Amino acid sequence: xxxxxxxxxxxxxxxxxxxxxxxxxxxxxxxxxxxxxxxxxxxxxxxxxxxxxxxxxxxxxxxxxxxxxxxxxxxxxxxxxxxxxxxxxxxxxxxxxxxxxxxxxxxxxxxxxxxxxxxxxxxxxxxxxxxxxxxxxxxxxxxxxxxxxxxxxxxxxxxxxxxxxxxxxxxxxxxxxxxxxxxxxxxxxxxxxxxxxxxxxxxxxxxxxxxxxxxxxxxxxxxxxxxxxxxxxxxxxxxxxxxxxxxxxxxxxxxxxxxxxxxxxxxxxxxxxxxxxxxxxxxxxxxxxxxxxxxxxxxxxxxxxxxxxxxxxxxxxxxxx
Ligand code: COA
Numbered sequence: 001x002x003x004x005x006x007x008x009x010x011x012x013x014x015x016x017x018x019x020x021x022x023x024x025x026x027x028x029x030x031x032x033x034x035x036x037x038x039x040x041x042x043x044x045x046x047x048x049x050x051x052x053x054x055x056x057x058x059x060x061x062x063x064x065x066x067x068x069x070x071x072x073x074x075x076x077x078x079x080x081x082x083x084x085x086x087x088x089x090x091x092x093x094x095x096x097x098x099x100x101x102x103x104x105x106x107x108x109x110x111x112x113x114x115x116x117x118x119x120x121x122x123x124x125x126x127x128x129x130x131x132x133x134x135x136x137x138x139x140x141x142x143x144x145x146x147x148x149x150x151x152x153x154x155x156x157x158x159x160x161x162x163x164x165x166x167x168x169x170x171x172x173x174x175x176x177x178x179x180x181x182x183x184x185x186x187x188x189x190x191x192x193x194x195x196x197x198x199x200x201x202x203x204x205x206x207x208x209x210x211x212x213x214x215x216x217x218x219x220x221x222x223x224x225x226x227x228x229x230x231x232x233x234x235x236x237x238x239x240x241x242x243x244x245x246x247x248x249x250x251x252x253x254x255x256x257x258x259x260x261x262x263x264x265x266x267x268x269x270x271x272x273x274x275x276x277x278x279x280x281x282x283x284x285x286x287x288x289x290x291x292x293x294x295x296x297x298x299x300x301x302x303x304x305x306x307x308x309x310x311x312x313x314x315x316x317x318x319x320x321x
Contacts, residue, residue, distance in 0.1 A: 004172035007065025007164040010289040011056035012043040026150035038252020042157030042277030045140045051092040053160035054138035065164035074133035075102035078113030078281040081139045111309025113281035136162040137281035146208035157277030161285025171320035175235040178315030187215040188310040221257035231316045243301040249273035249283040
């Protein structure tokens with residue numbers, strides 16, 4: 001028994017911001033951004049919200065799966081940039097979709113959030129609690145980015161992706177690994193709200209993304225290949241058996257570094273970060289939806305999905321499509 005993806009969808013804000021536009025905001029250049037990250041452009045919200053983007057992506061995933069909203073039993077939104085502390089984004093999406101029977105909640109594991117939500121759906125469905133799940137990864141990171149900080153504002157983009165999954169007897173998720181290392185949380189962090197009550201208040205409080213880029217980089221190129229090797233070993237497969245490695249889209253150099261460590265063929269690492277930047281939890285489902293729409297996913301293919309980010313959190317799963 002496992003779960004398989006039966007539909008995908010995605011939604012991006014209308015406004016595209018090319019590197020050249022960022023040179024008007026901070027001391028940077030198109031060349032520096034392209035060489036260090038591979039990013040050329042990203043979509044930035046001019047009003048779209050995490051909830052509205054997630055709703056659109058979910059509607060498309062439902063349509064692609066041939067399912068009605070009322071059939072959904074579990075609805076999860078992976079996000080680290082919700083508009084509201086309460087109610088959670090998933091409940092807002094449930095309402096907009098009319099997914100009246102779906103138990104709905106958010107999950108925050110930053111850039112590994114979508115993957116962790118997929119594994120959570122697996123656990124619920126494998127244990128017989130639910131039969132299907134709708135899972136979105138959605139972010140409007142542009143509201144938690146300091147647009148005066150050239151080391152972070154060039155990296156991120158806004159968007160949402162979603163998948164519909166259901167129970168299956170053959171194929172689907174063959175195995176997964178997931179890890180967290182809270183001791184290294186400081187290398188990529190963002191404050192939410194400062195403590196401010198009649199008895200205490202915080203002063204030096206940072207509400208924008210703070211990052212030690214080099215630390216994050218070396219974490220990703222070391223831990224991610226190790227977790228991919230671990231999940232392949234667990235499922236009795238090798239790097240050569242994998243048709244596509246659908247990795248979190250953080251940085252072209254990170255993807256190249258992972259590919260090199262795995263001694264894999266670069267053609268098996270699809271990339272869209274040049275057009276969308278790093279969309280955190282939305283990255284993997286948006287890329288999956290693009291591959292699906294392009295007809296690049298066919299029955300029986302072996303995929304590795306791998307996410308990594310703040311927490312630190314990271315993990316990977318093997319899917320027989
Ligand atoms: N434009 C021009 N110069 C920039 C710049 C920008 N946007 N951002 C930083 N710089 C400068 C720095 O100030 C520094 O200048 P200095 O040498 O005069 O001090 C120089 O470029 C090198 O900075 P450094 O941070 O060492 O660059 P780097 O090669 O490590 O590249 C990142 C920076 C952020 C691109 C890289 O560390 C990275 O990709 N890290 C991973 C980030 C990531 O993916 N995070 C999300 C994970 S989910």
